[in-house]
Amino acid sequence: MTAPLYGLLLSGGASRRMARDKAALEYRGEAQLLRAWRLLSGICAQSFVSIRPEQAEDGLRNSLPTLPDRYEAVGPIAGILSAQDAYPDAAWLVLACDLPLLDEKTLHDLVAARAPGIDAIAFRSRFDDLPEPLCAIWEPSSHPFLKERHDAGRFCPRATLKHLRTRLLPPPGNALDNINTPDDFERVSQILERTA
Template sequence: MSARHPPLYGLLLSGGASQRMRQDKAALAYRGEPQLLRAWRLLQVATEQAFVSVRDNQRADPLRAALPQIVDSYEAVGPVAGILSAQDRFPEAAWLVLACDLPLLGADTLRQLVDARDVGADATAFTSRHDGLPEPLCAIWEPSSHALLLQRYQAGSYCPRKALIQSRTVLLPAPGDALDNVNTPEERTEMQQRMESMA
């Protein structure tokens, strides 16, 4: 591929501590399947090759051990550690970065993101339906985004959303409720009820 069209790899973020949920969010099952595995299947279809982002102490976890991994090589500072680690390992690639806790996400939403990808920008992302800001955890980060992410990391700024705001980011309209995530036991109960009513 030419330098103007970097290959698109997938990075499934699963390294969070899940403190508010009080259990591993990646292992939570919706409709009988751990959400990490469901998100993994979606990401595999949408990208040329995909990896799960993990912390070092998660490598042997049974849910993650069977999947290709990229281990965080930066201090655990949230999603930016996973993104930077992936960019370091395959600097020529663009990364479709995906959080593992998006139970309503479907293949059509990822296809919309990939189809709208602008390789001339630093990133392509959806707008949040909640605050109108970029959604960094279902977004395509081009190789050119690495310099700003690293600069911000070195300065102690770990928010990937703010990096998107400061970058040349193509923003797409919010895809309905597809990017609603689940962070607490109460939100999980509410999400399960929503999904049952949709079935």
């Protein structure tokens, strides 16, 4: 039997290179966190926003169901493990909150690739052909190895995907281009304006 699919929107990053909260950046008049939430919640049985404990009072984030990290701030792996601990029988569609070009078709393609005997499903990066861990499905069977790597001080989810039984899908064009700097924000804002 296939595990139920829950959504996890990662929003706990510090946004250092952007110098402001990437989740609050607006595209076409809407905060990116809310844009990503709409995509995720339209596909998953339940969805949560992954936060650091100190973000619990943030008005944007706490307007949605949140799931605070239970692990030290070690990047996305803290949010993924926290979600798996909270709902161990669920598969998690994990999504970074800084993917403004992501579309519904890309997520449907990811979900359609689920199959027995697979620990994770991810797209290949269009830049380096490596797995994209922050738009991926982590099945319940991925948890023991992810936890083992965390406990060993290995916090890279991309490296973890390389060691799991991961189904890799072709790159979905520019849908997974993330936004890290003010220049990235301007570039993507222009793309979205042209395609409005």
